[in-house]
Amino acid sequence: MPNVHVVKKDFKTFPLESGDFLYKYLFVCNYDKMVYVEGRGEKFFLKIVEKEKEILIKADKITKPTNIKIVHDAMKGFVEVNGFKVLNSNIYSTKNRLYKKSPYQKDIYFYQDFKPDKRVEIEIGFGSGRHILYKAKKNPDTIYIGIEIHKPSIEQLLKQCEIQNIQNIYVVDYDARILLQTLSSNFVDTIYVHFPVPWDKKPHRRVLSKSFLDEAVRVLKVGGKLELRTDSENYFQYACELFVSLKKCEITIKKNSDIDVVSKYEDRWKRMEKNIYDIIFVNGEFSKPKVSRELPKFDKKVNFSDIYDKFENKTVRKEDYFVHFENICKAKDDVGVLKLSFGSYDKSEHRYLMFERNSIEYIPSKILPTEQNVLADKIVKEFIYG
Ligand SMILES: C[S@@+](CC[C@H](N)C(=O)[O-])C[C@H]1O[C@@H](n2cnc3c(N)ncnc32)[C@H](O)[C@@H]1O
Numbered sequence: 001m002p003n004v005h006v007v008k009k010d011f012k013t014f015p016l017e018s019g020d021f022l023y024k025y026l027f028v029c030n031y032d033k034m035v036y037v038e039g040r041g042e043k044f045f046l047k048i049v050e051k052e053k054e055i056l057i058k059a060d061k062i063t064k065p066t067n068i069k070i071v072h073d074a075m076k077g078f079v080e081v082n083g084f085k086v087l088n089s090n091i092y093s094t095k096n097r098l099y100k101k102s103p104y105q106k107d108i109y110f111y112q113d114f115k116p117d118k119r120v121e122i123e124i125g126f127g128s129g130r131h132i133l134y135k136a137k138k139n140p141d142t143i144y145i146g147i148e149i150h151k152p153s154i155e156q157l158l159k160q161c162e163i164q165n166i167q168n169i170y171v172v173d174y175d176a177r178i179l180l181q182t183l184s185s186n187f188v189d190t191i192y193v194h195f196p197v198p199w200d201k202k203p204h205r206r207v208l209s210k211s212f213l214d215e216a217v218r219v220l221k222v223g224g225k226l227e228l229r230t231d232s233e234n235y236f237q238y239a240c241e242l243f244v245s246l247k248k249c250e251i252t253i254k255k256n257s258d259i260d261v262v263s264k265y266e267d268r269w270k271r272m273e274k275n276i277y278d279i280i281f282v283n284g285e286f287s288k289p290k291v292s293r294e295l296p297k298f299d300k301k302v303n304f305s306d307i308y309d310k311f312e313n314k315t316v317r318k319e320d321y322f323v324h325f326e327n328i329c330k331a332k333d334d335v336g337v338l339k340l341s342f343g344s345y346d347k348s349e350h351r352y353l354m355f356e357r358n359s360i361e362y363i364p365s366k367i368l369p370t371e372q373n374v375l376a377d378k379i380v381k382e383f384i385y386g
Helices: 066-084 131-136 151-163 174-182 210-219 235-243 265-271 302-308 371-385
Strands: 004-005 016-018 020-028 035-038 042-050 054-059 086-089 119-124 142-148 169-173 188-194 218-228 250-255 277-282 312-318 322-332 335-345 345-354 359-363
Touching: 004 066, 004 312, 004 322, 016 035, 016 066, 020 066, 035 066, 035 302, 035 322, 035 359, 042 066, 042 359, 054 066, 066 151, 119 131, 131 142, 131 169, 131 188, 131 265, 131 335, 142 151, 151 169, 210 235, 218 235, 235 250, 302 322, 302 335, 322 371, 335 371, 345 371
Parallel strands: 119 142, 119 188, 142 169, 188 218
Antiparallel strands: 004 054, 004 086, 016 020, 020 035, 020 322, 035 042, 042 054, 218 277, 250 277, 312 322, 322 335, 335 345, 345 359
């Protein structure tokens, strides 16, 4: 994680500006402070930890943009505009990557009604990107959607798409289990899940689950396939049981079969002579259209001071979703942020809710209208509006 240690001194008065960045507010939270930054089309926070003689400036995990170069540049700008003396840092030594907004990374809302007249394949957890790059080059008329949560892997694939001038890959920085719930029905030809993390000790974090399979079946065309490849016998057994629990199921199982492209993981497992299992599921059902859900806008005025006064750290638990009101931070009487986690228990989401005079918005992005998110958002609005 990028961080800079500087000699402690007072901040200059906000708002501050440096290069492409506007450092709009300094938020005071319980234990630390946060700087709200806007620039290069992004909205994010820098975390400030004040020690006796120094200040640590680091990236905020929830709002950190995919392109880490933006965070590095924003941190450098913040150090410069305040005239801080740097003690040590890991941002000045990194390779000077070029910042450029990538045309291959679409906004997550782009996919809500996405149903092109072309073949579509999805790869979940593409890692080094070897497989998706190979497939996309081999099948230029198919659209490949790569979904990942590991930002360095995402950056690497975006870079490769650009270097190799690939036109048919779309990259998404999001939890695939959540994104899948918001895609249209019956339009995907193949979903690849290659070497998912087995999470033997935390099975709720697995990509594959009953609800994931239901969504996969819904988005797959009739005849569309879900291809799972794993080196974990445990995960293989778990997956077999899940597939067989579907109302209708046609699966093919293979052991140690070769595919056209060998990923970094597969290379490693092969060298260790581990067994590799494939389960290929063929969808036979035409599904109902996606249930269309909307999140109501924040359209009533509120006084942030009232929210600040009534805030308490609490979790509202319902049967299959929750909202955790984690923290509240204030910049001015009418500007503040509420830190939230919410959604379904096995795949929660994290956001800040930013109150800026009369406007309220989720940072860094709106939330996706899944069933659990819509219900969680209702609880958030009940708390805000009373
Ligand atoms: C073990 S790696 C395998 C990478 C690649 N498929 C391969 O075969 O080399 C698993 C990948 O899945 C990603 N991942 C884990 N959970 C995910 C989720 N919920 N949504 C999207 N990607 C996820 C991880 O970040 C990681 O890159």
